[in-house]
Amino acid sequence: MALSSRRRYRPVDYWPGFVDALSTLLLVIVFLLTVFMVAQFLLGREVAGKDDALSRLNAQISELTELLALERATGRTTRDQLSSLTASLDAVESERDRLRAAAQSGDARAAEAGGRVGELQGALARERDLSAQARSQVELLNQQISALRRQIAALEDALNASEKRDRESQTKIADLGSRLNVALAQRVQELTRYRSDFFGRLRQILADRPDVRVVGDRFVFQSEVLFDVGQAELSEAARPDLDKVATALVELTRDIPTDIAWVMRVDGHTDNRPTRGAYRSNWDLSAARAIAVVQYLVSRGVPPQRLLAAGFGEFQPLDTAATEDAYRRNRRIELKLTER
Secondary structure: OHHHHHHHOOOOOOHHHHHHHHHHHHHHHHHHHHHHHHHHHHHHHHHHHHHHHHHHHHHHHHHHHHHHHHHHHHHHHHHHHHHHHHHHHHHHHHHHHHHHHHHHOOOOOHHHHHHHHHHHHHHHHHHHHHHHHHHHHHHHHHHHHHHHHHHHHHHHHHHHHHHHHHHHHHHHHHHHHHHHHHHHHHHHHHHHHHHHHHHHHHHHHOOOOOOEEEEOOEEEEEHHHHEOOOOOOEOHHHHHHHHHHHHHHHHHHHHOOOOOOEEEEEEEEOOOOOOOOOOOOHHHHHHHHHHHHHHHHHHOOOOHHHEEEEEOOOOOOOOOOOOHHHHHHHOEEEEEEEEO
16 A cells, blocks of 8 residues: 555656747747748749849940940931931032023023033932932831830840749749748647657556656656666566567557658667676667667567657756665656557
8 A cells, every 4th residue: 555655646857848938849840940941042043033134234225325326326327327328419409400491582591501410410329329328228217116116125024924933933932932831730749649659658558667667758667677787788577578579569550641750769768877798888878779779679569660769868857866766667668559
């Protein structure tokens, strides 16, 4: 009865579970931040590419605008030349008419006037040729201006399309981030549910062991249950309990969907007193014990990719007091179902 009373009123240490919950929450937050940074990086790279394309388009528009202004100036010069030639042509025609009138009136200088008329007719023909060339140049310039306007319109359409694609890309990235967040939350919820089911099974299986405790979301085995003092080889007495754990893990592997990344982490812990024997430090001893448990579980059918061994040495104590009871509590093996 005294032993039963001690089991019933043993205080439960919630602190490791609380710390582990905070660690899980921190991992989720870090993952979300990583997803957000990747999305921002992709968005920044695509926006930078759009900015470069926009800069090139603006440069082409500027170049075409300058060319259009130059062509317009050339057109004005050609028109001025055409006006001048037209005025000269009118003057020549007036002089020709005057000379013809003088020739018809019987003036003594009729012969000279006739020669002058021929000369003026030649000049008139040349002026007409120049006028035709000027008109051709003006028509060509008008065609070039129309082509430039079409190019500018095409560039504006391309710029609008680029801006539209940019907006669509930003919307897609935002939607992707939202879906990733939802998927992550669903996976965390699913893993939490399977973790609760698994530890519920272990509670039933190991309910009669006072030296195996449930602390938060992990099972804690005192090292003396599994190993002799200072050793990392499993004792024969430890094998039945570990067989039960292996059976539960094999069943859990079949239940959890394959797209959920999970592992059973086996953590080895020691007290802070120096080691003696084959192990140079408590870190070596704790890691060797964790590896021994993992190897035994693999030998009982647990997939090795679902197991993780970690040694913490004396650096994660449950009790910092320098007493035998504190040393015993700190020497432990912890099982924790977590994300990979």
